[in-house]
Amino acid sequence: MALNFINTSVAWPDLSQPSFLSTTSKLQEAIAFPEFLSSWPIWKYAVTFILGLVVYDQVLYILKKGSIAGPAFKIPITGPFIQALHPKFESYIAQWASGPLSCVSVFHKFVVLTSDPDLAHKVFRSPTYTEPCLVPIAKDVIGHKAWVFLQGKAHAEYRRGLMPLFTNQAISSYLPVQERVLADYFDKFVAASEANKGRPTAFMALFREINCALSLRTFFGDYISPDALVNVPLSMYIPFTKTWLGKRTADAVNAEFARCAGACKANMATGAEPTCIVDQWVSHMRKSNEYREKVAAGDVDAVKPSNLIREFTNEEIGQTLFTFLFASQDASSSATNWLFQVLAQRPDVLERLREENLAARGGDKTKPFDLPMLDSLTYTKAVIKELLRHRPPVIFVPYLATKSFPITPDYTVPKGSMVIPSCYPALHDPKAYPNPDHFDPDRWITGDAEAQTKNWLVFGSERMIALRGDWEHHATDDSERIRVFATLFPMDGCQLVFKRRS
Numbered sequence: 001m002a003l004n005f006i007n008t009s010v011a012w013p014d015l016s017q018p019s020f021l022s023t024t025s026k027l028q029e030a031i032a033f034p035e036f037l038s039s040w041p042i043w044k045y046a047v048t049f050i051l052g053l054v055v056y057d058q059v060l061y062i063l064k065k066g067s068i069a070g071p072a073f074k075i076p077i078t079g080p081f082i083q084a085l086h087p088k089f090e091s092y093i094a095q096w097a098s099g100p101l102s103c104v105s106v107f108h109k110f111v112v113l114t115s116d117p118d119l120a121h122k123v124f125r126s127p128t129y130t131e132p133c134l135v136p137i138a139k140d141v142i143g144h145k146a147w148v149f150l151q152g153k154a155h156a157e158y159r160r161g162l163m164p165l166f167t168n169q170a171i172s173s174y175l176p177v178q179e180r181v182l183a184d185y186f187d188k189f190v191a192a193s194e195a196n197k198g199r200p201t202a203f204m205a206l207f208r209e210i211n212c213a214l215s216l217r218t219f220f221g222d223y224i225s226p227d228a229l230v231n232v233p234l235s236m237y238i239p240f241t242k243t244w245l246g247k248r249t250a251d252a253v254n255a256e257f258a259r260c261a262g263a264c265k266a267n268m269a270t271g272a273e274p275t276c277i278v279d280q281w282v283s284h285m286r287k288s289n290e291y292r293e294k295v296a297a298g299d300v301d302a303v304k305p306s307n308l309i310r311e312f313t314n315e316e317i318g319q320t321l322f323t324f325l326f327a328s329q330d331a332s333s334s335a336t337n338w339l340f341q342v343l344a345q346r347p348d349v350l351e352r353l354r355e356e357n358l359a360a361r362g363g364d365k366t367k368p369f370d371l372p373m374l375d376s377l378t379y380t381k382a383v384i385k386e387l388l389r390h391r392p393p394v395i396f397v398p399y400l401a402t403k404s405f406p407i408t409p410d411y412t413v414p415k416g417s418m419v420i421p422s423c424y425p426a427l428h429d430p431k432a433y434p435n436p437d438h439f440d441p442d443r444w445i446t447g448d449a450e451a452q453t454k455n456w457l458v459f460g461s462e463r464m465i466a467l468r469g470d471w472e473h474h475a476t477d478d479s480e481r482i483r484v485f486a487t488l489f490p491m492d493g494c495q496l497v498f499k500r501r502s
């Protein structure tokens with residue numbers, strides 16, 4: 001059922017035509033106020049207007065809803081706005097259970113949710129009908145020219161430059177810097193527990209911090225100053241609003257990142273080996289420039305680099321890495337919380353992990369980690385996959401229908417609506433993952449979880465672990481309750497105590 005709610009092709013009368021005047025007077029006669037209306041007090045007009053608005057809004061909702069699941073009537077005007085301010089995980093479960101396609105309407109925004117994996121894939125793979133739905137302020141905060149907002153050739157140029165930064169070979173050069181961060185933070189975790197006299201405390205904030213530090217060191221290695229890792233410059237100034245502070249913080253981060261890009265270019269010019277993402281990127285730019293110079297000098301034997309890219313400015317590099325930071329923090333922090341909580345509750349799993357990791361290091365826990373070791377960590381990889389399935393950090397990804405979107409033969413998502421493919425129901429589908437609420441890494445080794453590619457929506461439609469420390473989880477009544485804080489977290493903030501391993 002295609003519904004065209006916004007007709008942009010309405011032809012307005014030409015006001016310069018004389019016929020317009022006579023038309024207007026005829027119109028005035030036709031819509032002349034009935035006498036009883038002219039005697040109405042103001043409040044009656046106001047009430048009539050509000051009632052008219054409520055009826056209009058309700059009729060629009062019913063038309064847009066069509067045959068899909070959702071409340072028969074909308075809460076007048078606002079819809080479930082109050083609930084949307086404090087989203088409850090249980091409400092999402094109920095919404096997904098209501099049908100493969102369901103809807104809500106909050107104020108003027110009509111929202112269609114999918115719970116079926118096939119429909120979710122259809123949304124993820126329909127760029128002609130949908131685009132990622134960002135809050136309007138996102139472009140101001142991240143930067144209007146950031147690569148994620150570019151289209152066509154300009155976007156492709158960035159992608160070509162970025163993809164080789166995530167090959168196995170490139171990733172292996174980031175491992176030493178990551179191991180340093182992990183070691184530092186285990187010391188911090190133990191110190192936090194000691195300072196709290198061994199009593200459990202919420203680690204949610206510290207897990208955010210370790211992810212921020214891991215990201216920044218992976219992006220910028222030692223170019224980033226230790227202060228910038230957690231204390232963003234300018235954040236001390238009085239915030240008028242959160243957005244005001246956010247914008248200033250983003251500007252300061254972008255400036256620091258551009259400075260790091262400059263420092264990196266200077267360092268790589270001395271022939272240094274790449275140890276972080278930005279080193280790899282700059283190294284590809286240097287090789288591309290050398291090739292272009294040789295060709296310009298008439299060298300017919302010049303070997304074209306496998307990744308021929310343009311030169312990116314310090315600001316472009318900084319802004320791009322800022323989009324990575326923005327995109328990576330929530331999901332990684334969510335996964336970290338659940339990882340430590342689940343492992344503390346499942347000593348059997350933790351023991352197998354430790355054995356496997358120690359064996360990969362040849363029994364020497366101080367041996368630096370390298371990529372061939374990762375290949376041998378079958379159980380570790382199964383634990384990570386099971387964690388991301390059991391508690392997927394991202395439960396859905398909001399998109400905007402840029403035109404009427406025939407998502408099924410019976411239903412067309414109206415243009416301008418939000419359409420939200422859900423990841424959680426696919427990852428807890430008992431047909432794909434039997435006993436889905438049980439944390440069972442072995443389903444990835446001896447079971448057929450790996451074959452359920454259609455349901456694996458953890459990262460949308462495609463696109464380590466401690467040997468040093470010990471920690472205890474102090475379960476509370478809220479540990480297994482899920483808090484939706486953009487991504488998923490334990491409601492009690494993850495109550496842990498860290499100790500050094502003897």
Ligand code: HEM
Nearest residue numbers: 124148323324327328331332335393394397458459460461
């Ligand atoms: C457990 C960790 C992570 C999870 C579960 C996760 C999940 C997701 C999901 C569901 C999307 C939306 C995909 C779509 O619209 O089809 C996404 C997008 C994105 N993520 Fe992640 N992510 C994770 C970590 C990271 C990290 C570490 C980075 C950066 C280094 C990153 C960078 C991005 C970027 C740049 C996008 C936008 C991609 C685009 O527009 O093409 N993510 N992620």
